[in-house]
Amino acid sequence: MLILGIDGGGTKTEAVLLDEKARILNYRRGEACNVATLSEDAIAKVICSLLKDLSKVDIAVLGLAGAGRKKHLEKATRAVSRVLEAKQLIIMPDAEIALYSSTLFKPGILIIAGTGSIAYALDSSGNTYRCGGLGYLLDDEGSGYWIGLRVLQTVAKMLDSREKPSLLLEKTLEFLNVSTLDELVELTYSRLTVSDIASLAKIALELFEEDVYCRRIIGEACRELAQLAKCVAIKAGISSSTIFCQGGLFDSSTFTKLTELMLRKVFKKKIELKKPLFKPVVGALLFAWKKLGWDLDSLLVSLKNYSFLLNE
Amino acid sequence: MLILGIDGGGTKTEAVLLDEKARILNYRRGEACNVATLSEDAIAKVICSLLKDLSKVDIAVLGLAGAGRKKHLEKATRAVSRVLEAKQLIIMPDAEIALYSSTLFKPGILIIAGTGSIAYALDSSGNTYRCGGLGYLLDDEGSGYWIGLRVLQTVAKMLDSREKPSLLLEKTLEFLNVSTLDELVELTYSRLTVSDIASLAKIALELFEEDVYCRRIIGEACRELAQLAKCVAIKAGISSSTIFCQGGLFDSSTFTKLTELMLRKVFKKKIELKKPLFKPVVGALLFAWKKLGWDLDSLLVSLKNYSFLLNE
Structure with missing residues (x-):
């Protein structure tokens, strides 16, 4: 089972790949991903750069800057679908995953x-x-x-x-x-x-x-x-x-x-x-985990061990 | 003696041609002339449209929107010089001629x-x-x-x-x-x-x-x-x-x-x-008249007779 969480902000993008045992398989950083200002091609390029050796995941949750407006959300969905195959693909504003990573x-x-x-x-x-x-x-x-x-x-x-x-x-x-x-x-x-x-x-x-x-x-x-x-x-x-x-x-x-x-x-x-x-990208992982109906506590215990997921 | 006064604003431009006996020879209206936003060509075109049968005057005073900044004033001067030959050419912000037309x-x-x-x-x-x-x-x-x-x-x-x-x-x-x-x-x-x-x-x-x-x-x-x-x-x-x-x-x-x-x-x-x-364009005429060293009172008496120069 492959779970992908992405936090695309105005200055950088972070991606984390997780398995069903709450182990991090990969962590990558890329360029900014504000979907209000980027073209469909540019969004696809940023996301693609984070997916080395990976085009299929079970569930992907992306928090993207600018996705709060319908028009930009639709553009982002088209762009991401071009480069990423996921059984479930969920896109929301980056502030929303930040909310989940904060209040858990x-x-x-x-x-x-x-x-x-x-x-x-x-x-x-x-x-x-x-x-x-x-x-x-x-x-x-x-x-x-x-x-x-x-x-x-x-x-x-x-x-x-x-x-x-x-x-x-x-x-x-x-x-x-x-x-x-x-x-x-x-x-x-x-x-x-x-x-x-x-x-x-x-x-x-x-x-x-x-x-x-x-x-x-x-x-x-x-x-x-x-x-x-x-x-x-x-x-x-x-x-x-x-x-x-x-x-x-x-x-x-x-x-x-x-x-x-x-x-x-x-x-x-x-x-x-x-x-x-936790950093906002964790909110995307938590959202996916919850969507799968799994218990959050065990995931949280595991994620605390990865220092790159914590706010300094 | 030909005296030209121009008021180039954000929505329209007015031009008045005056002789040394304080008689209006011509009054024309044209397009907006904000020199901060128009290109040199566009400025020349607006001014040119007001100068039918006229390319030489003795003194021209132009109040142009956007001319308060050095860079735009220089652009306006180049543009106007291309279409208008004047022994004296003076360009200032449109607000300045409005000031002269107000306080006389x-x-x-x-x-x-x-x-x-x-x-x-x-x-x-x-x-x-x-x-x-x-x-x-x-x-x-x-x-x-x-x-x-x-x-x-x-x-x-x-x-x-x-x-x-x-x-x-x-x-x-x-x-x-x-x-x-x-x-x-x-x-x-x-x-x-x-x-x-x-x-x-x-x-x-x-x-x-x-x-x-x-x-x-x-x-x-x-x-x-x-x-x-x-x-x-x-x-x-x-x-x-x-x-x-x-x-x-x-x-x-x-x-x-x-x-x-x-x-x-x-x-x-x-x-x-x-x-x-008076309308602002009168300020340009007054400025020219004063520059020539002539008495303003006689000009003001004359200009009051032209209703298109007065604010309603």
Whole structure:
């Protein structure tokens, strides 16, 4: 029996091959697999690169970035079917497998804050709920893009004499290698991508202690994320004192602590914000295992032995 | 003596040909002329279409949208020079000729709020100052795009159970011809342009009285514009009790009255917000006339007789 789990994210893809005795047969990493932005051919190529000496599995569960929208899910299904033969093929958003790898199928909440942001919840009947994740124009509050755009706007206002210059101005201009408002405007509209803008979040995090603008931006981001979690908790009808977190912004302990504080305010009780033990790809394996009707505990015991499946 | 004034905006271009006796010899209208988005060839074509039976003038003053940035100004200069021979050729941003047509070269302030927003001021020495106008990503607070994006974000939150549904939801979905959150997200990222988003501002204006979300969005927009005016007033060191306004948003009397109220708060004194008597293209003629060292009063008396040069 061959079980394949894949986590295709915006920066890399991970694939794990498992047998019915909960032994890992193979672990591979490949390129990013955002199905909203990649063509059908490109998706097939990424998946194919992970399947060396393998085209047939019994059950494959793939969590792919961008698969939350019907049109992209259909494209991904066509692409994957071209290169992978599976008795059962299940594709879902990457955030959903991350949810399973976090709560291990118990009711719970996961906040993800990287370039974008989203909150996901699982209730006791196994239903999932989401809040946010509508992309950089429509919301993604508290995400890296959201923070980075505010950094850009603040710096533009400083150069336009509408805000007092601060350390944030100096560091951002240095990072972007520009020196005037004209150059900043030119760069913004000609070359900065969504992920370039999101990368400015790290400047705001670095200057959190020293710069009042950064404190304000980061504080608002953490509050927005807490509200996202509250919204999904209400949708799912669950009340938990542990909330899981994932994504680049939570690599910062400042960011994590402040979000925990905001969660406490929003939920009006102490909430522990916790990094999941397992990486998202494990969520795909758990989902497949559960689908086969097998007991999760024995699988979990086995997977804990593979350090490459654990979050550092 | 032939004097040519041109106002090239985001939706249309107007050209006026004047002689040394302040008589209008010709008035023509053409396509939009945003030099930030048009190619050199396209700019030359628009200008050329306005110059029937005319390739030589003594002095030409052109106010062109997008000419505020060096790179675009250079492109526009090359394009115009190809089709127009002028002893003196002067190109400036369209907002600057709008400023001259508003204050008639006296110190003063102009707020423009259409798709984008900007505030311009002229001091007693003839220097100009600007605030805002950095485009949809960097600021443009209080502009049509700014309002329209907030409408979209609010509606998305209503569909995501994060805000209570209101009349704004119904009207916006009807206007965009979508009915679910998925369809809204799909439409936003696949087809909505900056000006499509700006066009949603009219829904917020229409529902101002009935809808609390619209009242909040419009109120914030007007406050932002008042702050833009304050910022440019400080830069220019002028204090005036009349401020001029221009752009589609000020076609709404609700918007104009509310901005006037916000100006009063921000400036801490009564401010009259006034539509300029003349259209922006007149600013180009005035600039040329002044450049020639001639008296403006006689020109103004003459131009008032041409109804197509006046704002309705």
